[in-house]
Amino acid sequence: MASKVLVVDDSMMVRQxxxxxxxxxxxxxxxxxxxxxxxxxxxxxxDVSLVVCDVNMPRMGGMDFLExxxxxxxxxxxxxxxLTTEAQPELxxxxxxxxxxGWIIKPFKPELLLAAAKKxxxxxxx
Amino acid sequence: xxxxxxxxxxxxxxxxxxxxxxxGTSSTAVRNQHPAETDEEKVVATIGWACEDGSRGNLxxxxxxxxxxxxxxxxxxxxxxxxxxxxxLGEFSNMLLGRLKNMLLQKGVALMLSTPTTxxxxxxxxxxxxxxxxxxxxxxxxxxAHVRLDxxxxxxxxxxxxxxxxxxxxxxGEMMLF
Numbered sequence: 001m002a003s004k005v006l007v008v009d010d011s012m013m014v015r016q017x018x019x020x021x022x023x024x025x026x027x028x029x030x031x032x033x034x035x036x037x038x039x040x041x042x043x044x045x046x047d048v049s050l051v052v053c054d055v056n057m058p059r060m061g062g063m064d065f066l067e068x069x070x071x072x073x074x075x076x077x078x079x080x081x082x083l084t085t086e087a088q089p090e091l092x093x094x095x096x097x098x099x100x101x102g103w104i105i106k107p108f109k110p111e112l113l114l115a116a117a118k119k120x121x122x123x124x125x126x
Numbered sequence: 127x128x129x130x131x132x133x134x135x136x137x138x139x140x141x142x143x144x145x146x147x148x149x150g151t152s153s154t155a156v157r158n159q160h161p162a163e164t165d166e167e168k169v170v171a172t173i174g175w176a177c178e179d180g181s182r183g184n185l186x187x188x189x190x191x192x193x194x195x196x197x198x199x200x201x202x203x204x205x206x207x208x209x210x211x212x213x214x215l216g217e218f219s220n221m222l223l224g225r226l227k228n229m230l231l232q233k234g235v236a237l238m239l240s241t242p243t244t245x246x247x248x249x250x251x252x253x254x255x256x257x258x259x260x261x262x263x264x265x266x267x268x269x270x271a272h273v274r275l276d277x278x279x280x281x282x283x284x285x286x287x288x289x290x291x292x293x294x295x296x297x298x299g300e301m302m303l304f
Contacts, residue, residue, distance in 0.1 A: 010241065011213055011216065011217040011220070012209075012210065012213045013198060013210075013213050013214045013217045014217060016201075056220070056239065056241055057241065058241055084224075085220055085221050085223075085224025085225070085227070085228075085298075086224065086227075087224075087228045087231070087294030087295075087296050087297075088231060088236065088292070088294065089292070089293075089294060089295060092295070092296075092302070096304050100304065101303060101304055102301060102302060102303040102304060103296065103301070103302045103304075104300070104301040104302075105228075105294075105296050105297065105298045105299060105300055105301075106221050106224065106298065107145070107148045107149070107221060107298065107299060108299065108301075109299050109301075112299075112300075112301045113301075116301060116303060119303070120303075
């Protein structure tokens with residue numbers, strides 16, 4: 001069964017790059033433009049097994065999304081990898097506190113993202 | 127010693143050269159070159175930045191469609207729409223200012239950034255900011271991208287000679303799994 005990945009980024013270019021990188025291992029990709037959209041997409045796709053999420057986005061940024069996600073029991077343990085231009089150690093530490101599993105600095109190397117996805121994503125029951 | 131503005135300008139130039147190299151384009155910053163006045167439509171992307179000490183400014187990136195398609199070619203059989211080229215340049219401006227932010231963190235300065243705003247326009251006219259500003263050009267085989275740094279620095283904006291405790295553990299393109 002193919003794993004489903006939710007990519008959350010306000011840039012279409014980044015979402016397409018992530019989609020292309022993950023297509024190599026036949027991941028199914030669902031897209032969201034910001035944290036609000038991501039929470040809605042997760043409700044519609046409870047079988048998502050990994051989230052790849054930007055930090056700076058309109059409406060709801062990645063850190064607020066991560067915090068909101070952890071308050072939802074069904075997604076409390078859902079693996080999240082942050083994909084961002086941000087590298088501030090205190091932001092990385094905060095994400096770790098909220099249970100993020102990884103941090104990647106843009107522009108990303110497709111093979112690194114794919115390796116992270118293979119390691120962290122496990123197929124979920126719908 | 128060069129001024130703070132000149133030091134930040136040097137970092138921005140180096141960051142842009144590295145960023146374009148990541149996308150397979152080698153281009154060296156040419157200082158004091160502003161966009162040429164042509165009929166060609168250009169995308170203008172802008173992101174504001176500020177520091178807790180009151181320093182503030184903007185980053186402007188300007189590029190025609192040809193340059194944007196060169197940096198981020200469309201998939202085979204696809205055409206980049208106006209929304210697509212605005213999105214691409216917006217993301218490039220985000221990645222460029224992100225690089226500058228990460229370089230400045232090593233010097234003990236933390237920038238706060240806005241999200242990018244983009245516009246597609248013919249014959250853009252650029253107002254002159256009140257603080258310091260400078261243009262630089264990046265020539266590519268298909269045209270040129272231009273970057274303008276606008277900055278007003280307070281006296282508290284000081285770049286540390288030592289590597290700061292704020293310095294990121296990761297560089298662009300790197301990954302950390304927890």
